[in-house]
Amino acid sequence: MILHLDHVTVVVRDVANAKEFFALLGFVEEKSVVISGATFARYMGVDGIEAEHITLVSKHATPRFEVQLLRYIRPQHLPDGDVGNLAKPGYNHICFAVSDLDAEMKRLTSHGVTLRNDVINFHARKLVFLSGPENITVELAEWHP
DSSP states (O other): OOOOEEEEEESSSOOHHHHHHHHHEEEEEEEEEEEEEEEHOOOOOOOOOOOEEEEESSSSSSOOOEEEEEEEEEEEEOOOOTTTOTTSOOOOOOEEEOHHHHHHHHHHHHHTOOOOOOEETTTTEEEEEEEGGGEEEEEEEEEOO
């Protein structure tokens, strides 16, 4: 039985930029380690892995939720030039619930975060997409009462 969402992992090239983006969403760094060796190579299915693994924790989420940043040292990963295309198969986006979408959009855009679209109302929510680190898509949702 699934209990709740635990974490999402994002592979990044620019750790500082990713940490800055997620800090704007209320995440703080909890720990940073380098993962490597045979155990991690088997688990991840990545021969010769060596990667910086940074755990960011939401200050406000209940239950606990983490964003894990992974910056490969070895092997160097190939850029996915189509990561921002929401029509491609695979991972699409992650969505965070917020209490005031308009206030969040104003705060985030004042820090240089780019909105990908206009706000829409759908399934009892106001929704908007943001461009996140490495061009991943992050969505914000404000539920209607």
